[in-house]
Amino acid sequence: MLERRKTTRTPIAATGRVAFGLGPDIECTIRDVSDGGARLVFARKRVVLPGQFALEIEGEWPRLSCRVVWRAGFRAGVRFVRPGESALRPVVRPSARMAG
Structure with a gap:
């Protein structure tokens, strides 16, 4: 299969x-996730x-x-729509930061 x-x-x-x-x-x-999308x-x-969510x-x-890019049975592949958006960079909320 071609990657x-x-x-x-x-x-x-x-x-x-x-x-x-x-x-x-x-x-x-x-x-799984990548900088460009995820497998659900x-x-x-x-x-x-929907086509986008x-x-x-x-x-x-x-x-x-x-945006959905493929479907197969119970699975779907999605692409992140906004440039530079990535699930690999979790958000650090202020309550989770260590006190200095």
């Missing part, structure tokens, strides 16, 4: 939610996803704008 990714994937097993403003969020598991796995095979990853991660 088309420009950046290396990092395996993770994080809980996430697809949010698009119409109806309830859709829960998923993020299996859903509990149901027939999940209807926000991905919220549990923990200290930014909310990411995503």
Whole structure:
């Protein structure tokens, strides 16, 4: 199989939610991420996803704008829409910073 990714994937097993403003969020598991996108796995095979949505990853991660680039059964590949946006750089909130 030809590898088309420009950046290396990092395996993770994080809980996430697809949010698009119409109806309830859709829960998923993020299996890997790269600077350009992520691979999502859903509990149901027939999940209807919009072409573009926000991905919220549990923990200290930014909310990411995503576009679906492929679907296969329970899985979907997404590309991060905003240039320079990456799930590999978790957000450090002020409460998590160490006191100086």
